[in-house]
Amino acid sequence: MSEARVVPHEITDQPVNLNEKLNKVFSGRVVRKDLTQKIKEGANVPVYVLEYLLGMYCATDDEESIKEGVVRVKQILSENFVRPDEAEKIKSKIREQGQYTVIDKLTVKLNEKKDVYEAEFSNLGLKGVEVAPHYVKEFEKLLAGGIWCILKINYHYDEEIKNSNPFIISSLKPIQMPNMDLNEMMDGRKNFSKDEWIDVLMRSVGMEPTQLEKKVKWHLVARMIPLVENNYNICELGPRGTGKSHIYKEISPNSILVSGGQTTVPNLFYNMTTRKVGLVGLWDVVAFDEVAGITFKEKDGIQIMKDYMASGSFSRGKELKAASASMVFVGNINQSVDVLLKTSHLFDPFPEAMAYDSAFFDRMHCYLPGWEIPKYRPEYFTNEYGFITDYLAEFFREMRKRSFADAFDTYYKLGNNLNQRDVIAVRKTVSGLVKLIYPDGVFSKNDIEEILRYALVSRRRVKEQLKKIGGMEFYDVHFSYIDKESFEEEFVSVPEQGGDKLIPEGMAKAGHVYTVSQGDSGMIGVYKLETEVVSGSGKFERTGLGSSRDAKESINTAFNYFKANKKNISGTISSTSHDYLMHIQDMQGIGMTKDLALAAFIALCSGALKKPIQSQMAILGTMSIGGTVNKIQELATMLQVCFDAGAKKVLLPMASAGDLGTVPAELFAKFQISFYQNPEDAVFKALGVE
Structure with missing residues (x-):
């Protein structure tokens, strides 16, 4: 492990132009990138092949030398780079001249029947050209995917040896810096x-x-x-x-x-x-x-x-x-x-x-x-x-031979939501970014904090998706880091994970209710019910349910129970002198849910009484036409979705109290939980009336 020095970079001699500075500090190691672009348009070779040649002939800021170098590089590519459509022409040149230099991609295989290594040329189209074993030992990548090389090829035809290949590789040099x-x-x-x-x-x-x-x-x-x-x-x-x-x-x-x-x-x-x-x-x-x-x-x-x-x-x-x-x-x-x-x-x-x-x-x-x-x-x-x-x-x-995995340890430690795999991932990302941006190990506290935040967000993006795939096994996504000096804990968020605003802060309007349940797709999501109560003759209209028959039945159950039991809530509620308009919104697009009855009953009561439910509350559970409250399935996952959506308070059926042991302690501690015995009790608890 490397020890991070903490002195920021001192810029002693700073030319105005970054090009000037690069040419001054890294003379002969830089090249003008537009030269690469211009030449690449006419030659289908990887950038590193072109720049290997440009580095040999154009690694300067002198305009005349660059022009001469570009001419030379173009000449080499013109004469030596093998274009597939000119393969026969190049083979002819090798034969007529006895030796010729080519630039091509070479792939080598072992011919075990002959006990020799044989090369295949990507563009030249030659196969079965014998390669000396010492080249294969020195450049093993020839055997795996092939590499671009500058090759000198000789031509010697021996009519006495049957099936012999007249092409002979006399020199092989990979296009890489030595x-x-x-x-x-x-x-x-x-x-x-x-x-x-x-x-x-x-x-x-x-x-x-x-x-x-x-x-x-x-x-x-x-x-x-x-x-x-x-x-x-x-x-x-x-x-x-x-x-x-x-x-x-x-x-x-x-x-x-x-x-x-x-x-x-x-x-x-x-x-x-x-x-x-x-x-x-x-x-x-x-x-x-x-x-x-x-x-x-x-x-x-x-x-x-x-x-x-x-x-x-x-x-x-x-x-x-x-x-x-x-x-x-x-x-x-x-x-x-x-x-x-x-x-x-x-x-x-x-x-x-x-x-x-x-x-x-x-x-x-x-x-x-x-x-x-x-x-x-x-x-x-x-x-x-x-x-x-x-x-x-x-x-x-x-x-790759170095490591900066411990680079942030002097200043920060990671929060308790990160498991061992998360820690390894964050350390590797930090190490990689430090190698790239501060390869000399010289960085300040602010420098390493910037890198640490990026690493945490990168890994949390993985964890957020794992939570969707694997459920509660990956509930701990709230990544943070702690300043060792001030002991302040900073949390990081993932920009595209916009779930924390689904249940907003502040008091909602009367008749507006949020519930969390399982949708038709099998995924668990957030649903918003908006109820308007206006003077009328007792009509009930519902929108937003699409073609879901189960969801419609669930809402009808709620309204029928509301009409039959409204007096248990308040004698002031009338179902005949008012019209009730309800819109149901699937806030995460996962498909409508059949478990809306209890939330709809609470929304109707809230709208009729013109009294909003408690701020940032999520309602869990559903009921039958007779008022029977059902136990919640997958309680821990439901609560995780509530938390991600921004809920601070949760309304739970008493029947689910025994399942709280399945909820991680860190998650349970995030909520103020209220239990209800029956639908009427749920209304009073939701409205904050004890």
């Missing part, structure tokens, strides 16, 4: 403020920070956490066109994107035939594009993935294997977040095998809200200087 001086990065970081450094990170991955809101910048930085933190599990779901998979596909040569989500256990974890570890052992990040398509051919695939996400290890056969790759899950949300929250949960786009597996989602350290990131437009891409992508990628890789 080494990384971490001290250079640490020393250089001291010259930048926090905001400047975040802007540098943004520009290094091709984004223009001046066009982005602060929260968007933080989300884009959070996308980089899997690249610097071992065994980090992150999920980002959101609209299309927000660049969710871009950083894992284009920016780092150390991450691999599993397109479509389909894979196998041997490919991802361990091949028992070849006795080789799969993608998780060879890459820093394994990202799944389109989570809706994640499938394993093997039945135990998801279980092995869960084991790995929890512990960084997995068992295959008799062996227990460990790996450090982070897991990234990205996908699209096709509905609005509001609709999804009302009808389901934010993990809904995952395949059916996972969608209601709370144990799988509990292993997510962070849920990044993709809906808060704008769809990419041309102005969001930068024309300014940023780190050469490969230099940045090597910096990320070096930071």
